[in-house]
Amino acid sequence: MNMSEPAQFKTEALRGELSFDADMRLHTSWRAGGKAQRMYRPADLADLQVFLRQLPEGEALLAVGLGSNLLVRDGGFRGTVLLMHGALNELRMDGNLIYVQAGVAGAKLARFAAANQFCGAEFFVGIPGTLGGMLAMNAGCYGSETWQKVQRVQVLTRGGELLERNAGEYEIAYRHVALRNTSEEFFAAAWLQLETGDVDAARREIKLLMEKRSASQPLQQPNAGSVFRNPEGGHAAKLIEGCGLKGKSIGGAQVSAKHANFIVNTGDATAADIENLINAVQATVLQQTGIELHPEVRIIGDMK
Ligand SMILES: Cc1cc2nc3c(=O)[nH]c(=O)nc-3n(C[C@H](O)[C@H](O)[C@H](O)COP(=O)(O)OP(=O)(O)OC[C@H]3O[C@@H](n4cnc5c(N)ncnc54)[C@H](O)[C@@H]3O)c2cc1C
Incomplete structure (x- = not known):
C-alpha cells in the first residue's frame, strides 16, 4: 500500500507537526511494524482541538502515547495517529x-x-x-x-x-x-x-x-511488557513457562528467557513475527492446559 496521499487537512491554522508515512517502529517500544498514513503531533491541547475540528469525515484515528502496549501490523495504519507524548505535557x-x-x-x-x-x-x-x-x-x-x-x-x-x-x-x-x-x-x-x-x-x-x-524484566531488548492478561486466579507467565515456551522464537521475535510473558525483538522482528508468536503461544497454552490466554497488547493495522 502506498501510504503517501495529498494532505486533506487545512494546515495553515495548525501549530503542530503533520507528517506522512510515519514509521511506527520509531513510536512503539517493540521497534517493529508498519507505517501510519498520517501522524499529527499537536503543539498543545488547544492545537489538538483545532486539528480535530477540521478533520475529514471518516478519517480513522489512533491515539498513541509511548507505544509501549501497541503492535502496528506491517501493512500499516490507514488513518491518522495522534501522538500525545511530547505534546500534551502539562x-x-x-x-x-x-x-x-x-x-x-x-x-x-x-x-x-x-x-x-x-x-x-x-x-x-x-x-x-x-x-x-x-x-x-x-x-x-x-x-x-x-x-x-x-x-x-x-x-x-x-x-x-x-x-x-x-x-x-x-x-x-x-x-x-x-x-x-x-x-x-x-x-x-x-x-x-x-x-x-x-x-x-x-x-x-x-x-x-x-x-x-x-x-x-528483559529491559535491554525491545518489548511491550506483559503480552497476555493474567487469567482469573493465575499467572500468564507461569503457564507459558510451564509449557516449555521460554526461548521459543519465530523470525526475530522470541519469548523472553527472563520473563515468559514478555516477547522481545531480538533485532529484526516484523510485526508478523511477533503476532505469529503470540498466536503460537496462545495455541500451545490452550492445548496443554485448557486455559485460553487473551492478549493485553493492542494489535492494530493491516497485514502486509
Ligand atoms: C517494559 C515494560 C513494562 C510494562 N509494565 C507494565 C505494568 O507493570 N503494568 C501495566 O499495566 N502495563 C505495563 N506495560 C505496558 C504499557 O506500558 C502500559 O499499557 C501503558 O499504559 C501504555 O501506555 P502508552 O502511552 O505507551 O500507550 P500506547 O501503547 O501508546 O497505547 C496503548 C493503547 O492506549 C490507547 N491510548 C493511548 N493514549 C490514549 C489517549 N490519550 N486517549 C485514549 N486512548 C489512548 C492507544 O490507542 C492504545 O489502544 C509495560 C510495558 C513495557 C514495555
Missing part, C-alpha cells in the same frame, strides 16, 4: 489534586507526586507509558491501578470538544476501561487524588520498584 498542582495531561510519562508523574509530598503514585514509575495510555489500559502493578487514583478526566471528542467526565462514568476492570455510552473520545488529562504521607518512603519505594523491574 503537569501541575490544582488545589490538592494533580492535573496531568495525557502525554506525561509514568516516571515523571511518580516523581512529581513524591516531590509534592504525595504517596501512592510510586507504581507509575515502572510503567513506560503515558498517562493517556495508562488511562486507556487501566495500567497497574504491585496491587495498584491507574483508575484508583483518578478523580475525574478531561476528554476530547472526535469533533474537538473538551469535556470533563467523572471516574464513575466508566466501566473499569483489570486492564479494561470503557465509557458506558460508547463514543469516540480521547483522554486529554486527568485530575489525580493522592494521599499525603512519608515522601522519603515513597522515594525509596520508587528506587526499589525500578530495581525489581530490571532484575525480572
Whole structure:
C-alpha cells in the first residue's frame, strides 16, 4: 500500500507537526511494524482541538502515547495517529489534586507526586507509558491501578470538544476501561487524588520498584511488557513457562528467557513475527492446559 496521499487537512491554522508515512517502529517500544498514513503531533491541547475540528469525515484515528502496549501490523495504519507524548505535557498542582495531561510519562508523574509530598503514585514509575495510555489500559502493578487514583478526566471528542467526565462514568476492570455510552473520545488529562504521607518512603519505594523491574524484566531488548492478561486466579507467565515456551522464537521475535510473558525483538522482528508468536503461544497454552490466554497488547493495522 502506498501510504503517501495529498494532505486533506487545512494546515495553515495548525501549530503542530503533520507528517506522512510515519514509521511506527520509531513510536512503539517493540521497534517493529508498519507505517501510519498520517501522524499529527499537536503543539498543545488547544492545537489538538483545532486539528480535530477540521478533520475529514471518516478519517480513522489512533491515539498513541509511548507505544509501549501497541503492535502496528506491517501493512500499516490507514488513518491518522495522534501522538500525545511530547505534546500534551502539562503537569501541575490544582488545589490538592494533580492535573496531568495525557502525554506525561509514568516516571515523571511518580516523581512529581513524591516531590509534592504525595504517596501512592510510586507504581507509575515502572510503567513506560503515558498517562493517556495508562488511562486507556487501566495500567497497574504491585496491587495498584491507574483508575484508583483518578478523580475525574478531561476528554476530547472526535469533533474537538473538551469535556470533563467523572471516574464513575466508566466501566473499569483489570486492564479494561470503557465509557458506558460508547463514543469516540480521547483522554486529554486527568485530575489525580493522592494521599499525603512519608515522601522519603515513597522515594525509596520508587528506587526499589525500578530495581525489581530490571532484575525480572528483559529491559535491554525491545518489548511491550506483559503480552497476555493474567487469567482469573493465575499467572500468564507461569503457564507459558510451564509449557516449555521460554526461548521459543519465530523470525526475530522470541519469548523472553527472563520473563515468559514478555516477547522481545531480538533485532529484526516484523510485526508478523511477533503476532505469529503470540498466536503460537496462545495455541500451545490452550492445548496443554485448557486455559485460553487473551492478549493485553493492542494489535492494530493491516497485514502486509
Ligand atoms: C517494559 C515494560 C513494562 C510494562 N509494565 C507494565 C505494568 O507493570 N503494568 C501495566 O499495566 N502495563 C505495563 N506495560 C505496558 C504499557 O506500558 C502500559 O499499557 C501503558 O499504559 C501504555 O501506555 P502508552 O502511552 O505507551 O500507550 P500506547 O501503547 O501508546 O497505547 C496503548 C493503547 O492506549 C490507547 N491510548 C493511548 N493514549 C490514549 C489517549 N490519550 N486517549 C485514549 N486512548 C489512548 C492507544 O490507542 C492504545 O489502544 C509495560 C510495558 C513495557 C514495555
